[in-house]
Amino acid sequence: MIPEIGHFSLILALSVAMVQAVLPLVGSARGNENWMRMARPIAQGQFLFVATAFACLVYAFITSDFSVLYVAEHANTELPLQYRVGAVWGGHEGSMLLWVLMLTGWTMAVSVFSRKLPDDLIARVIGILGLVSTGFLAFILLTSNPFIRLMPAALEGRDLNPLLQDTGLVFHPPMLYMGYVGFSVAFAFAIAALLGGRLDAAWARWSRPWTLVAWMFLTMGIAMGSVWAYYELGWGGWWFWDPVENASFMPWLAGTALIHSLAVTEKRGSFKNWTVLLAIITFSLSLIGTLLVRSGVLTSVHAFASDPSRGVFILILLVIVTGGSMALFAWRAPRVGLGGRFALVSRESFLLANNVLLLVAAATVLLGTLYPLIMDALDMGKISVGPPYFNKVFVPVMTPLIFLMGLGPIARWKQASLPDLAVRLRWAFGVSLVSALIAPVLMGEWFPLVSMGLLLAFWVMTTAVVGLMRRVRRNQEIGRPGLAGMTRSYIGMQVAHFGVAVFIVGVTLVNGYQVEKDVRMNVGDTTEVAGYTFRFDGVAQTKVPNYTATQGYVQVIRDGVELMVLHPQKRNYNVQTMPMTEAAIDTGLTRDLYASLGEPVSGGAWSVRIYYKPFIDWIWGGCFIMALGGGLAMSDRRYRLASRSKAKAQSDAVDAARNLATEGGRA
Amino acid sequence: MKLRFLIPLIVFVVMVGFLGKGLLLDPSEVPSPLIDKPAPTFELSELHNPGARFASESMRGQVWLLNVWASWCVSCRQEHPVLVDLARRHIVPIYGLNYKDTRPDAVRWLRERGNPYDVSAFDNDGRVGMDYGVYGVPETYVIDKKGIIRYKQIGPITPSVLRDKVLPLIQRLQQGSPT
Numbered sequence: 041m042i043p044e045i046g047h048f049s050l051i052l053a054l055s056v057a058m059v060q061a062v063l064p065l066v067g068s069a070r071g072n073e074n075w076m077r078m079a080r081p082i083a084q085g086q087f088l089f090v091a092t093a094f095a096c097l098v099y100a101f102i103t104s105d106f107s108v109l110y111v112a113e114h115a116n117t118e119l120p121l122q123y124r125v126g127a128v129w130g131g132h133e134g135s136m137l138l139w140v141l142m143l144t145g146w147t148m149a150v151s152v153f154s155r156k157l158p159d160d161l162i163a164r165v166i167g168i169l170g171l172v173s174t175g176f177l178a179f180i181l182l183t184s185n186p187f188i189r190l191m192p193a194a195l196e197g198r199d200l201n202p203l204l205q206d207t208g209l210v211f212h213p214p215m216l217y218m219g220y221v222g223f224s225v226a227f228a229f230a231i232a233a234l235l236g237g238r239l240d241a242a243w244a245r246w247s248r249p250w251t252l253v254a255w256m257f258l259t260m261g262i263a264m265g266s267v268w269a270y271y272e273l274g275w276g277g278w279w280f281w282d283p284v285e286n287a288s289f290m291p292w293l294a295g296t297a298l299i300h301s302l303a304v305t306e307k308r309g310s311f312k313n314w315t316v317l318l319a320i321i322t323f324s325l326s327l328i329g330t331l332l333v334r335s336g337v338l339t340s341v342h343a344f345a346s347d348p349s350r351g352v353f354i355l356i357l358l359v360i361v362t363g364g365s366m367a368l369f370a371w372r373a374p375r376v377g378l379g380g381r382f383a384l385v386s387r388e389s390f391l392l393a394n395n396v397l398l399l400v401a402a403a404t405v406l407l408g409t410l411y412p413l414i415m416d417a418l419d420m421g422k423i424s425v426g427p428p429y430f431n432k433v434f435v436p437v438m439t440p441l442i443f444l445m446g447l448g449p450i451a452r453w454k455q456a457s458l459p460d461l462a463v464r465l466r467w468a469f470g471v472s473l474v475s476a477l478i479a480p481v482l483m484g485e486w487f488p489l490v491s492m493g494l495l496l497a498f499w500v501m502t503t504a505v506v507g508l509m510r511r512v513r514r515n516q517e518i519g520r521p522g523l524a525g526m527t528r529s530y531i532g533m534q535v536a537h538f539g540v541a542v543f544i545v546g547v548t549l550v551n552g553y554q555v556e557k558d559v560r561m562n563v564g565d566t567t568e569v570a571g572y573t574f575r576f577d578g579v580a581q582t583k584v585p586n587y588t589a590t591q592g593y594v595q596v597i598r599d600g601v602e603l604m605v606l607h608p609q610k611r612n613y614n615v616q617t618m619p620m621t622e623a624a625i626d627t628g629l630t631r632d633l634y635a636s637l638g639e640p641v642s643g644g645a646w647s648v649r650i651y652y653k654p655f656i657d658w659i660w661g662g663c664f665i666m667a668l669g670g671g672l673a674m675s676d677r678r679y680r681l682a683s684r685s686k687a688k689a690q691s692d693a694v695d696a697a698r699n700l701a702t703e704g705g706r707a
Numbered sequence: 708m709k710l711r712f713l714i715p716l717i718v719f720v721v722m723v724g725f726l727g728k729g730l731l732l733d734p735s736e737v738p739s740p741l742i743d744k745p746a747p748t749f750e751l752s753e754l755h756n757p758g759a760r761f762a763s764e765s766m767r768g769q770v771w772l773l774n775v776w777a778s779w780c781v782s783c784r785q786e787h788p789v790l791v792d793l794a795r796r797h798i799v800p801i802y803g804l805n806y807k808d809t810r811p812d813a814v815r816w817l818r819e820r821g822n823p824y825d826v827s828a829f830d831n832d833g834r835v836g837m838d839y840g841v842y843g844v845p846e847t848y849v850i851d852k853k854g855i856i857r858y859k860q861i862g863p864i865t866p867s868v869l870r871d872k873v874l875p876l877i878q879r880l881q882q883g884s885p886t
Contacts, residue, residue: 112781190781198781317715324719331726351730359723366716373712410725417728615779 043108046096047187050137053089053144054177060086060170064163068236076163080151083166086173087148094128094141097186101128107193110134110186116199116615118586126209127200132334132350133186135213139330140176142214142221143169150225150250157246164232165225172224175357183350199615202587208268212261216288219258220326223295225250227323230316231365234372239316244306247319249679251302255295256670262288263663271625276556276634276651278659281430286409287329290402294322297398299670300391308453310388313373314395320369324362325402331358332409383455390448397441404433442496442544445537446503450510468506472498483553483654493548500541504534529676536669543662549655556652558638562645566597570652572633573597577605579637579646587613589622592646594635596626606635608648632656746773746848746856747838754805754813754827761828766802766850770880772873773848774824774864775804775836778816780844786863787820793869794823799877803827806836806844849873851880 060082067075097110101124106112114127114134129138147169154162180186229247233239265285270278279285298318305315331354382388408429446468451461476495480486515525559567561576568574577593594606606624613620623636631654638647741747750762763773774790776783794801803824805813810829817827830836839848849858858876860868 109781194781196779198779313712321715328726352727355723355726355730358726362719363716363723366719370712370716410722410729413729414725417725 042096042099043105043187043189046093046100047185049089049092049096050177050181050185050187053086053093053140054174054181056082056086056089057170057174057177061167061174062170063167064170065167068160068163068167071160073159076159079163079166083144083147083151083170086170087144090137090141090144090177093187094137097134097137098125098128101125104197106195106197107189107191108186109188109190112190112194112197114197114200116197116586118614119197119200119205120586122207122210123200123205126204129213130200130204130209133180133184135217136176136180136184136334137186138214138217139221140173140180142217143173143176143224146222146225147173150228154246161232161236161238161246164235165228168228168231169224172228172361175360179350179353179357183353196615199586199613202611202613202620203272205586205613206268206272208264208272212264212268215257215264216261219254219256219261219295220288220291220329222250222254222257223291223298223319223323223326225254226298226319227365230319231368234316234365234368237372237375239312239376241306241309244302244315245679248299248302248306249674249676251295251299251319252670252674255292255299256667256674258288258292258295259663259667259670262292263660263667266663267660270656271623276554276623276649276653278550278656281408281427283409284333286405287332290405290409291322291325291329293398293402293405294318294325297395297402298322300398301395304388304391308382308388310382311392311395312376313369314392316373316376317369318395318399320362320365321399321402324358324365325406327354327358327361328406331355382453385451385458386456387448387451387453390444390451394441394444394448397437397444401434401437401441404437405430408433439492439496442500442540445540446499449507449533449537450503464510465503465506468499468502472502480552483549485553487552490548490552493544493552497541497544497548500537500544504537504541508534527676527678529673529678532669532671532673532676534669535672536666539662539665539667539669541662542658542665546655546658546660546662550653550659553654554652554656557650559648559650560641560645561648562643565645567648567650569650570631570654571598572603572652574635574648574650576646576648578644582609586615587611587620590637592624592635592637592648594624594648594650596633606633608636610637627657629657630655741840741848741856742859744856746850746854747835748854749828749830749835749838751804751828751830751835754803754810754817754829757810757829761802761826763854766800767854768852770799770849770851770877772799772801772877773804773839773850774801775806775839775841775844775846776827777806777808777844778812779808782863783845784820786845786865787823789864789866789869790823791821798874799881800825804835804839805829806841807831807833847873849876849880852883 060079063075063082064079067073067078099105100108100111101115102121104111104115104117104124106115110131110133114131115124119127128134147166150162150165150169154165226247229243229250233243262285265288266278269280270276298315301311301315301318304311331351334350334354446465447461450464472495475498476491479494480490483490511526511530512523515521553570555570557567557569559565561567563576563578566573566575573596575595575597577595579590579592582589582591589609589611592606592608594608596603596606604626606626608624609622611620611622621636623634625635626633631652634649634651634653636649638649640646746763748763750760750764753759753761776786790801793799801823803826805827807830809831813827813829817824828835833841839846845863847860847864848856851857857880858873860873864873
């Protein structure tokens with residue numbers, strides 16, 4: 041009965057979505073206020089129906105209702121409760137439902153938090169979001185319905201893929217989808233602006249906080265996925281350039297460009313067309329990501345069941361959404377005027393360069409991801425593109441980008457002077473150069489690439505400090521409190537940039553100094569890795585309800601002191617009879633110790649894998665600092681003010697522009 | 708309309724072209740390392756008759772299907788009617804590899820749903836399945852007269868796969884000389 045309620049709610053949600061896609065849009069085109077005002081309640085109603093459907097599916101999983109095919113394929117009575125909830129999005133159908141839940145949730149949020157925006161704008165935004173959700177609800181109902189019954193019911197479920205039986209599954213996909221799907225709001229705002237012909241500072245200000253929240257979630261989602269891969273796959277890597285990872289990384293790159301471009305549009309009125317195009321591209325990349333992951337066009341370690349009919353459906357959706365909006369762009373954009381002019385050396389130019397570099401990076405990832413497909417389509421053979429390509433093309437694109445990160449926040453709007461910048465940043469550059477030359481020596485060995493990486497990281501950190509100090513001093517001059525007088529969006533930006541620096545430190549040091557050792561160990565054998573002694577103390581069997589495990593005991597000793605015992609496991613899951621390696625990791629601020637069991641060799645000996653990973657946690661720490669920066673920026677006062685009234689918002693925008701002009705003048 | 712504003716649309720159209728073509732290609736057809744290689748030989752006890760042994764060598768000179776199945780496998784239920792129907796048509800002998808199952812469950816399962824197999828070999832510990840690189844049940848192999856794997860289906864055989872791929876292949880193989 042409950043699954044039927046879910047099924048029915050989903051059908052109702054589709055009908056409501058269709059109304060949501062039509063009435064507000066037509067109303068705003070014809071100036072029919074009643075139709076426009078329906079946008080908010082319809083959006084909330086749609087969310088209610090989708091949430092009901094989702095709750096029904098969760099209920100089916102919690103009660104292990106194996107008469108539902110999707111549940112029977114992804115759960116088992118012995119599966120612990122938290123994974124049973126996670127299993128809701130452990131397969132294709134449920135992930136798509138989660139996708140739509142997120143979309144309608146975002147729409148609901150727009151309807152609640154934009155009360156004071158003009159009715160016609162909100163009607164358009166919600167109408168466009170309704171269009172997207174109509175497409176995806178139809179997709180679920182026609183090709184991927186999670187509520188299909190299995191007759192006769194299965195006695196026992198097939199269980200969740202053991203790789204997914206982890207806390208990572210509970211948090212990573214929802215977080216990732218929040219971000220992915222969140223870009224739909226920025227997209228809807230962009231299309232609404234194109235439709236209404238109103239592309240101004242106020243528009244940029246309204247879409248900025250939404251874009252920032254989405255970006256923040258996406259950043260965290262990607263980082264969590266990376267952590268998960270690191271400890272769960274047992275290879276000790278943190279990024280594999282897998283098509284599915286790339287699918288989430290491309291919208292991130294484009295979204296990062298969008299955030300920066302929106303800043304210029306809001307403050308200087310420039311880049312309007314470019315910003316709109318970026319909003320379209322960012323959401324389109326999210327859709328392409330969904331297509332790549334869900335259709336089985338590409339094979340990947342995530343290997344979801346592939347079904348061409350699903351792929352065709354998403355491709356048609358992509359053509360309608362992206363093709364339609366790019367056609368609209370080609371039609372409407374030429375009428376949008378240019379914004380304020382700026383000189384070759386100015387903050388605008390630096391941000392434009394940042395945008396171009398980020399898009400180039402996204403394009404190289406897209407090319408690398410699609411290349412096997414293109415070769416196959418042109419009948420030039422089946423190939424795969426691996427990490428060597430990505431590493432080779434990515435570093436040269438990122439290096440100038442990160443160099444610019446130091447210049448951008450300090451350069452003046454409109455016109456900056458290079459000699460002036462050089463004078464202001466000479467200390468930052470000197471300090472970072474010297475420390476970058478020395479630091480690798482302290483780590484034990486000097487490598488040029490490590491020095492280069494650290495130079496970039498220190499450069500970002502020191503320029504951030506210079507920028508902050510200047511602001512503090514200037515605030516004090518005009519009698520405002522130093523730190524507290526700064527806007528949250530400025531602090532947020534510096535925090536996020538600092539996060540990038542932390543991230544670079546992590547990547548550089550791991551690549552430079554990690555030690556990976558595969559050894560055959562008898563009971564009592566020891567091996568030395570990076571100053572730590574590892575002693576293998578044998579294995580024992582353990583058993584929990586859904587798997588049995590062989591657990592190893594690895595004693596870690598440093599300077600004769602027994603520090604800890606690591607417990608790597610080899611698990612055998614009862615239902616899917618799939619052996620899984622569970623690495624044991626001791627996490628530390630400056631290093632991770634990583635042990636995992638290979639195969640039993642002979643006479644009680646095992647092949648054991650020992651890794652020493654210096655500063656690896658800085659990689660994810662950096663990502664979370666970036667996300668924190670995004671959160672700070674989004675909570676800036678002026679976005680809350682922005683929702684007051686249109687007139688007020690526009691006058692605020694003018695004020696802000698004036699303030700910035702003076703800031704720039706004083707800078 | 709200025710042409711440069713059309714550039715994004717044009718780039719997108721080209722990309723859609725490739726994506727569309729990609730959908731028509733099947734990436735799961737990544738050639739299995741076993742295709743066109745000799746099928747791993749095995750000898751196992753029969754499911755219904757624990758005393759008797761089934762040896763894959765005994766199939767030399769015939770084209771046959773090896774279907775990996777289990778009573779715990781949900782997709783097998785979906786596939787099963789297709790196999791029962793195929794068996795009724797007596798086109799090709801179907802042998803089962805009962806994978807990581809228990810005898811009572813498997814026998815009951817076949818009794819309820821019909822038995823399309825000439826014989827099911829009982830691969831209790833999944834060792835033979837491992838030789839064949841089974842990573843999802845059901846899987847089906849077409850093995851020719853010389854004992855060489857000609858086709859591997861991962862996942863259930865659907866009527867359309869059977870009609871368009873498997874049956875034409877079997878017909879071709881059966882017409883070939885037995886040497």
